[in-house]
Amino acid sequence: MQMKIKLTVAAAVAALCGVAAAQQVVKIGHVAPLSGPQAHYGKDNENGVRMAIEELNAQGVTIGGQKVKFEIQAEDDAADPKQGTAAAQKLCDSKVAGVVGHLNSGTTIPASKIYNDCGIPHVTGAATNPALTKPGYNTTYRIIANDNALGAALALHAADKLKLKKVAIIDDRTAYGQGVAEVFKKTAQSKGMQILDEQFTTAQATDFMAILTAIKAKNPEAIFFGGMDPQAGPMLRQMEQLGLSNVKYFGGDGICTNEIIKLSAGAKTLENVICAEGGASLDKMPGGKAWKEKYDKKYPGQFQVYSPYTYDATFVLVDAMKRANSTDPKKYIPELKKANYKGVTATIAFEPNGELKNSATTLYTYKGGKKAPL
Structure with a gap:
């Protein structure tokens, strides 16, 4: 009898170990200024990625027959191009599966070459200089209108x-x-x-x-x-x-x-x-209103501009992994190119150079101390 119990416990432990081994940890990088005068943008952007990752983990995503646990690797570039390239290299060395960022065009453009050289895709929901997509890297994507x-x-x-x-x-x-x-x-x-x-x-x-x-x-x-x-x-x-x-x-x-x-x-x-x-104003985004309520509950008073885009960017990367049935960038980049993802901000599909198809623009003004779409 005692022997039987021991065997049952051993089998349970082995089964648990098997479950643990079957779970794959997949890191998504995020880079933005988390220090300095632009830190409020960076924190907002990071919040968008964190929110997406929490929701993906709650869904229990399976890729390539393995349950996946997503983790954020957040880096601070302080809106400085040198720090931005150092952060990009760090994410390459850490072998993250994909990157959301950066915030500034001045950091994103030099970082894009590093991501291209190490074969990791990055999706920006904030950097708007048209020069970003000019080299035609298959690792560079933008989900917001450019300048x-x-x-x-x-x-x-x-x-x-x-x-x-x-x-x-x-x-x-x-x-x-x-x-x-x-x-x-x-x-x-x-x-x-x-x-x-x-x-x-x-x-x-x-x-x-x-x-x-x-x-x-x-x-x-x-x-x-x-x-x-x-x-x-x-x-x-x-x-x-x-x-x-x-x-x-x-x-x-x-x-x-x-x-x-x-x-x-x-x-x-x-x-x-x-x-x-x-992009459209939050009220006119496909899922903007409901998303903003969730965001404000989680991160009260922190919303700025780009977090709905960094949220969508995270889902766009994972959607491509799911369709490729792989978290290996070499295998899922071809699927990223073919994205047709119904996000909070828009339906996201890319031009051959990585620009967003059919990007919208909204003008705003400030009335009575509040931001309002024109």
């Missing part, structure tokens, strides 16, 4: 809807800021708008009085800023101090956040902001 769409939409709105004639441009000299400003400028000029002045700053600056004073002397009807909200917030405050309260303020998705409301600290000029985001 060609964002910069052009803003310039067309300024010219056609608001009938503006005179605009000044400021950019922060990053790949993102320069890129979106250049597209705005070309489109504005093609519509007969006059570029009164072009000024430059950095992604670390907080004092814009000198460049705004120079611009004020030329009487612009609008200012376009190519950059992010840590600069846009103080700039709006300083515009008010200089009496530029009637000047429209245009920018891409980098300024189109909830954080800019805090960073502009009650400046009336916030009401003059018109910004563009890739």
Whole structure:
């Protein structure tokens, strides 16, 4: 009898060991600024990936006959290109199955070569510079509209809807800021708008009085800023101090956040902001409203812009793995190319160069201290 019990226990232990051995751990990398002035974007992006991974693990996904447990490997690039390439190399060395990121075009573009060289696919839901997909790597994918769409939409709105004639441009000299400003400028000029002045700053600056004073002397009807909200917030405050309260303020998705409301600290000029985001507004996304309720319960007060895209990007990678019946990038990249995934943000399918097919753009403004789609 005692022998029988021992055998039964041994069999149970062996069975449990077998179950443990059959479960495969699959790492998904995520990179964004988790420190520095852009950390609020990075945290929001990471939250989107974490939420997706928790839901995938709750589903009990099986790939290649094995139960899979997904884990996030989160890296901080501090919005710095050098740190971004180091983070990309670390993820390659860790043999992650795929990467969601990065946030900034200036970090994503150099990192994309590293991912290509080590054969790991990455999907960005935030980096918008069109140069990202120019090399044609089969490892690079974007699930948001690029700057060609964002910069052009803003310039067309300024010219056609608001009938503006005179605009000044400021950019922060990053790949993102320069890129979106250049597209705005070309489109504005093609519509007969006059570029009164072009000024430059950095992604670390907080004092814009000198460049705004120079611009004020030329009487612009609008200012376009190519950059992010840590600069846009103080700039709006300083515009008010200089009496530029009637000047429209245009920018891409980098300024189109909830954080800019805090960073502009009650400046009336916030009401003059018109910004563009890739994709539909949350209310018009296929699953946006329900998704946002879930997100706010889990991460109250942390939503910025891109977390629905990083959430979808995680599912897009796993969907390709499931269809390929493999977590090996070599085997599932061909399936990633053929994606047709019904996500929260849109139905995600890719052009041959990795750009999103049929990408939408939405313009926003700020009314009564709240962000609202135009």
